[in-house]
Structure formats: structure tokens, C-alpha cells
Amino acid sequence: MHKSRLSGFIIDCETSDLGAAAAFWGAALGMRVESLPGEEGQKYARLFGPDQNLHVEVQTVEHPSRVHLDIEADDVEAEVRRLEALGAKRLRQVRSWWVMEAPTGQRFCVVRSGAPDFAALATEWR
Amino acid sequence: MHKSRLSGFIIDCETSDLGAAAAFWGAALGMRVESLPGEEGQKYARLFGPDQNLHVEVQTVEHPSRVHLDIEADDVEAEVRRLEALGAKRLRQVRSWWVMEAPTGQRFCVVRSGAPDFAALATEWR
Numbered sequence: 001m002h003k004s005r006l007s008g009f010i011i012d013c014e015t016s017d018l019g020a021a022a023a024f025w026g027a028a029l030g031m032r033v034e035s036l037p038g039e040e041g042q043k044y045a046r047l048f049g050p051d052q053n054l055h056v057e058v059q060t061v062e063h064p065s066r067v068h069l070d071i072e073a074d075d076v077e078a079e080v081r082r083l084e085a086l087g088a089k090r091l092r093q094v095r096s097w098w099v100m101e102a103p104t105g106q107r108f109c110v111v112r113s114g115a116p117d118f119a120a121l122a123t124e125w126r
Numbered sequence: 127m128h129k130s131r132l133s134g135f136i137i138d139c140e141t142s143d144l145g146a147a148a149a150f151w152g153a154a155l156g157m158r159v160e161s162l163p164g165e166e167g168q169k170y171a172r173l174f175g176p177d178q179n180l181h182v183e184v185q186t187v188e189h190p191s192r193v194h195l196d197i198e199a200d201d202v203e204a205e206v207r208r209l210e211a212l213g214a215k216r217l218r219q220v221r222s223w224w225v226m227e228a229p230t231g232q233r234f235c236v237v238r239s240g241a242p243d244f245a246a247l248a249t250e251w252r
Contacts, residue, residue, distance in 0.1 A: 006155040006175060006182070009135055009195065013230040021230045027212050028228070029132040029197065030249030049132060050247050054180060056132070065231035067193045069135065071155065086153050102154070104139040104147045105191035121176050123156030 003122035004079045007072035007115060008055030014065045018045055022058040031056065053115045068106065072113040074122070079110050082125055129248035130205045133198035133241060134181030140191045144171055148184040157182065179241045194232065198239040200248070205236050208251055 013021040022045035026033035031047035047056040055070065073079035080090060080098050087103035097111040115121065139147040148171035152159035157173035173182040181196065199205035206216060206224050213229035223237040241247065 004156060006157065009193070011195075011230070011232065013232075015230060024212055024214075024229055028209055028214065029195075030130060030251075031132065051177065051179070053177070065228075067135070067195055067232055069137075069155075069193055083154055086150055088150075088154065102191075103150055104137070104141060106137065106139075106193055125156075 001124065001126050002073060002075035002078040002082075003113070003119070003124050004071055004073035004082075004110075005113075005115070005118065005122040007070040007111060007113075008057070010068050010070060010109075011056070011058045012061040012063070012066050012068060013058060014063065015060055018043065018058065018060045021045075021060065022047070025058050029056070033058075053117050053121060055115065068108050070109045070111050072111050072115060072118065072122075074113045074118070076110050076112055078125075083110065127250060127252050128199060128201035128204040128208075129239070129245070129250050130197055130199035130208075130236075131239075131241070131244065131248040133196040133237060133239075134183070136194050136196060136235075137182070137184045138187040138189070138192050138194060139184060140189065141186055144169065144184065144186045147171075147186065148173070151184050155182070159184075179243050179247060181241065194234050196235045196237050198237050198241060198244065198248075200239045200244070202236050202238055204251075209236065 022033045031049040034046045035041045045058045088100045091099040097109050148159045157175040160172045161167045171184045214226045217225040223235050
């Protein structure tokens with residue numbers, strides 16, 4: 001028995017200029033840009049809006065720009081298995097998360113839960 | 127003076143089987159699938175979760191699958207001009223909305239506002 005939910009969206013930008021990419025998306029979406037500390041801050045910037053439970057991040061990537069969604073779970077392995085049973089495929093594990101591919105072709109990630117109201121908002125799978 | 131906000135995300139699926147695509151994403155995200163009436167229902171299905179202000183939709187498309195974001199505005203033309211000033215480009219108008227391209231390469235849409243709490247959640251641009 002575990003829980004999961006749609007956590008948010010990552011705006012993948014094929015650029016080495018994270019600052020300019022995050023500045024554009026923050027201004028476009030009317031969201032406050034917050035740099036992440038240390039090494040993470042080289043690759044990711046977080047965008048904050050009125051909904052504290054919607055995670056939006058700008059990320060520099062080396063593949064063509066896109067947007068992908070994240071599913072957060074209190075048990076990543078159980079969630080990946082649930083999604084495999086629905087037809088998704090594991091692509092690769094990165095630190096604590098899994099990159100998966102949907103039957104409809106999009107790539108998405110299964111990450112460890114972190115939203116403030118995760119327990120209240122998530123679906124419980126039995 | 128107009129208002130806009132990040133409205134939500136459209137899961138573009140390169141498939142003619144909207145039902146299967148929406149069923150996968152609804153189950154994956156733990157969201158209720160609602161078919162849209164009439165002709166719209168051929169192409170779009172809406173996903174509902176606990177956040178009534180986050181618009182999530184599955185759409186059949188003829189280009190490769192992806193995810194794109196929508197910005198909603200109470201004045202679409204004013205919002206498109208604001209985004210052009212930030213470096214985005216108009217690609218084409220579809221009915222009441224504009225498809226645009228970000229300086230970082232992603233395509234997104236500017237649509238007419240419709241979220242229940244739009245006025246409270248949107249940023250006012252002067």
C-alpha cells in the first residue's frame with residue numbers, strides 16, 4: 001500500500017544559461033524564481049506561484065527542450081511497478097528517482113514525495 | 127492592464143485512441159477522466175484532481191507526443207504582446223488561442239481565462 005500524486009512539471013531547457021531560461025519562465029508565468037543551493041543550483045531553478053503543492057522547476061538539459069511531468073510517491077519502487085502494470089516502461093534510475101516512458105511516448109519521472117500536503121492530496125493504491 | 131497565470135498542462139498524445147491515452151494518464155496520475163461533449167470530445171479529455179484550478183487535459187495530436195503548458199489571460203492579445211516583449215514568438219492562432227514558442231524552444235498556448243479562482247490567482251500586468 002502506497003500513495004502517489006501528480007507532483008508538478010519540469011521545464012527542460014536546452015541551454016547552458018539557466019539564469020536566462022528561469023528569468024523568462026518566471027516572468028512568463030508570473031512566478032517567483034528561486035535558485036537552489038550548491039551544485040543543484042547549476043542545473044535547476046524553482047518557480048513559486050500561489051499553489052504551494054504544484055512543483056514547477058526550470059532545468060538545463062542537453063537534449064531538445066521540452067516539458068515533462070513528475071509523479072511523487074512515498075514508495076518509488078512500488079509506484080514504478082504500478083505504472084509498469086499500466087503499460088509504462090522504466091528507462092533509467094537517477095539518484096532516488098526513475099525516468100519512465102508512457103505508452104503514449106512521453107518521458108516522465110517518479111520521484112520521492114515532498115509536497116507539503118502530500119498525504120492529504122495523494123491517491124492511496126492498494 | 128490585464129491578468130494572466132499558468133493555467134495548466136496539456137498531455138499531447140500522438141494517437142487516434144483518445145480513450146486509451148486518457149485512461150492511462152488518469153490511472154497514472156490518480157485523476158478522474160471526464161470526456162468533453164460533442165466534437166471536442168473526439169480530441170480532448172479532461173483530468174480532474176484535488177486542485178480545481180490546475181487544468182490538465184489529454185489531447186490527441188498528429189505530431190510526436192509531448193507535454194505543453196497553457197497560460198490563461200483575461201486579454202489574450204495583451205498577454206501575447208507581453209510574452210513577445212520577453213522574447214517569445216507567435217506561431218499561429220487557433221480559434222481563440224495563440225500557439226507561441228519560448229526563447230528556450232518549447233511551444234505553449236495562451237488561452238482565454240477560465241479557472242474558478244482566476245482573478246484571485248492571476249498576476250496583474252501594468
